[in-house]
Every structure is written in structure tokens, then in C-alpha cells.
Amino acid sequence: MLHGHGDDGYQYKQPIVANFSSNVWFGGKLEHLKQHLFSNWEKIHSYPEAAAESLVDALASELDVNKHQIIATNGATEAFYLIAQCFSGLKSTIIIPTFSEYEDACKVNKHKLYFINWTELNSTTLFEEGLVWICNPNNPSGNILGLNDLENLLNCNSKSIFVIDEAYIDFTDEIGSSIDLVDKYQNLILVKSLTKNFAIPGLRLGYLISNKTLVQNIQFYKAPWTVNSLAIEAGKFLLANKIDFVPPVNYYKSEAKKFKENLKKISGLRIHPSKTSFFLVELEKSSALELKKFLISNFGILIRDASNFRGLTSSYFRIATQTKEKNQLLIDALTEWSKLNL
Incomplete structure (x- = not known):
């Protein structure tokens, strides 16, 4: 599969403000x-x-x-x-x-x-x-x-x-x-x-x-x-x-827990359990592709449309925990999406 992986921000003209589509460690010296x-x-x-x-x-x-x-x-x-x-x-x-x-x-x-x-x-x-x-x-x-x-x-x-x-x-x-x-x-x-x-x-x-x-x-x-x-x-x-250079697991684990708790408060999202800093989210309405386009166009935020994973449907997307500030950007953007799709 040459295309259809995460971190495909190079395909978009607008700058990526926050990239949640890649589960690569975002830190390191x-x-x-x-x-x-x-x-x-x-x-x-x-x-x-x-x-x-x-x-x-x-x-x-x-x-x-x-x-x-x-x-x-x-x-x-x-x-x-x-x-x-x-x-x-x-x-x-x-x-x-x-x-x-x-x-x-x-x-x-x-x-x-x-x-x-x-x-x-x-x-x-x-x-x-x-x-x-x-x-x-x-x-x-x-x-x-x-x-x-x-x-x-x-x-x-x-x-x-x-x-x-x-x-x-x-x-x-x-x-x-x-x-x-x-x-x-x-x-x-x-x-x-x-x-x-x-x-x-x-x-x-x-x-x-x-x-x-x-x-x-x-x-x-x-x-x-x-x-x-x-x-x-x-x-x-x-x-x-x-x-x-290695990721600080304790930090990741703590931030991922807070991130998921805040995401669970947003209507229309089902947060799936995970043992890592990245996890699947399932939409109750619409598709992950539509959400991805919305987030890119309006907020410069990139998520991973997970619909092309065998065994998942068009409702799934994957996100990886980032910094507190960037996590909040996605929470705010998804809250706006939720209001528009009630």
C-alpha cells in the first residue's frame, strides 16, 4: 500500500498545526x-x-x-x-x-x-x-x-x-x-x-x-x-x-488517560480502550473521512482515517496523544464538529 497510511499531511496545501495521524513519538532531542x-x-x-x-x-x-x-x-x-x-x-x-x-x-x-x-x-x-x-x-x-x-x-x-x-x-x-x-x-x-x-x-x-x-x-x-x-x-x-531519546512512558500514559477522559465528554464519539498512547475512536454518525476533511480545512489538524484497516468500518479513526496544548486543540475542534452533527 503506497498510500493510505497515517501522516499524509504532505498531500494537503495548508500547514498542519497538529498531527494526530502518526503514532511516532513527537518528542526527543x-x-x-x-x-x-x-x-x-x-x-x-x-x-x-x-x-x-x-x-x-x-x-x-x-x-x-x-x-x-x-x-x-x-x-x-x-x-x-x-x-x-x-x-x-x-x-x-x-x-x-x-x-x-x-x-x-x-x-x-x-x-x-x-x-x-x-x-x-x-x-x-x-x-x-x-x-x-x-x-x-x-x-x-x-x-x-x-x-x-x-x-x-x-x-x-x-x-x-x-x-x-x-x-x-x-x-x-x-x-x-x-x-x-x-x-x-x-x-x-x-x-x-x-x-x-x-x-x-x-x-x-x-x-x-x-x-x-x-x-x-x-x-x-x-x-x-x-x-x-x-x-x-x-x-x-x-x-x-x-x-x-526514548518516549517517556509514564508521561504518555498520564496524558493519554486525561486526553481520553476529555474526549469521552464529547457527544458522538466512542473511545476504544488501548494499552498505548494511540487509540481508536468510533463515530456514531458520519464517516472518519468527512471528519478528517473538516479538521484539515477548518483547524489544520490531521487524524488517521482508519477505515482502510481490514476489520474496521468507515466510522473509525486513530489518534495519538500529543502535547497538552495540541490535545486541547483537537478536543475543541471535535467539540465543534459534534455541535454541527447533533
Whole structure:
């Protein structure tokens, strides 16, 4: 899906005053990163490392895993397409509603697709042989799958390979990463992102972790130089200075709670529960697309029309908690919308 994701403000002529459509961390001390990248500017005159070897080494050290268990990728999305290509033609079950690129990657690589709603998923769910794709925490709903439940699924479905997308793991304190399960289970692939939590989606940086055999099989399909020189340097710098860049979960959790409480006071909105700072809202009347146009035209506010997530209707949109001031802008704008649509 080339279009239809969040953060599509580039398609509009008017300036975006507040962007609620992206669930990327809006903070971070990026000026330090900017200075670091400028100091490494000369590296663009040479080809980057073919497989981002120095970044892989840094990740292996940070995560305490073998470097042969890691593939650095051009964002998490490259990882999804590599995995789907490696297992071309197999069955894939996707837990929905979720990120569309799992399905798109599987379609390109001729997988036979099955879909299960998050509401139907539990620790004893049995799957067909093949791949199981789970976003944990889930985008767009903010649902989570507990590590005990994931471990039960891995045990119950030893012939299925679980692809767990942890791009938003730093946006909740309800669960931790399942990286400790990688060596224990041969049917687990973790996909991680360095763009959401460090607020650098334009640099495209991610990685996958699994056992050496699966990583070797997936690596066969990877093109060289997909991670550029500046992205490699950014990744190493961020890992070395992680404490200064990761989202403050306690702040996010507190602000998200206040934000949701205020939104619940607005007529015509149903706020869905979430374990993260982003969440789904359902309209009682009208469509998310109409609301999106209204907010852009009248307030310069951008939300994520969630109607193109499989399993959701045209009534759904996703928003991500921002600063107190910007949250209030959206509350005021939605209050105005509600008055016009009584």
C-alpha cells in the first residue's frame, strides 16, 4: 500500500498545526542527532556497508544476542517483505485490524491468506501451518498480547512461524519485548523499528531478530545497501544515547488517560480502550473521512482515517496523544464538529 497510511499531511496545501495521524513519538532531542549526522556527512560519498554490519554489531551488543541473529533493514517494512518472500507461497494468518503491509507483502509473494480478529485471539488459538503475523502492541488498536500468552501460542503451534512486530513496544509499560523467547523457540521472528520510538521515520531504520537458521534463510533475499550511511550512523548514535531519546512512558500514559477522559465528554464519539498512547475512536454518525476533511480545512489538524484497516468500518479513526496544548486543540475542534452533527 503506497498510500493510505497515517501522516499524509504532505498531500494537503495548508500547514498542519497538529498531527494526530502518526503514532511516532513527537518528542526527543533530535538536535543532537542532527549535529551527529552532519559530522558524518562525508560518508554519503561512499557506498554504505552492504548489510549495515557496524549497526548490526551495535544492536547485538545492546540486545545481548549473536550478530548472526540480526538483519538490519530499511524500516520494519523491508523486514516484512523479506520474510514474506522467504516463505513465498505458504499460508499466512494475520491478526486484524492491523498494519496493512503484512497483507501486502504476503499478497506480492502469493501467500494463502487467513484473518483472525484480535477479539478471537487467545493463548490456545490453533493456526494452520505457515506464518502468523501479530503486531504487539497492535497498530491501530493498542491491544497487547501478554508474553505468557505468546509463549503458549508458540508451544501450541510449533509448526507455525510467528512474526511479532514490536515497533510500538516502547509505547506501553504493560508488556516488555519477547526477545528472551528467541533462543528458546525456533518458530519466532521479531521485527523491531528504530523509527517510531526515536522519531526518525524519514530515515527508514529497522531490524529483525530470530534464530541463526531463519536469519540465514531470510538474508538470502536481502538486497545490499538498503540501509544508507546516514541511517547506519543515526542508529548507532541513538543506541549509544538511548536514554535521551526514548518516549517517556509514564508521561504518555498520564496524558493519554486525561486526553481520553476529555474526549469521552464529547457527544458522538466512542473511545476504544488501548494499552498505548494511540487509540481508536468510533463515530456514531458520519464517516472518519468527512471528519478528517473538516479538521484539515477548518483547524489544520490531521487524524488517521482508519477505515482502510481490514476489520474496521468507515466510522473509525486513530489518534495519538500529543502535547497538552495540541490535545486541547483537537478536543475543541471535535467539540465543534459534534455541535454541527447533533
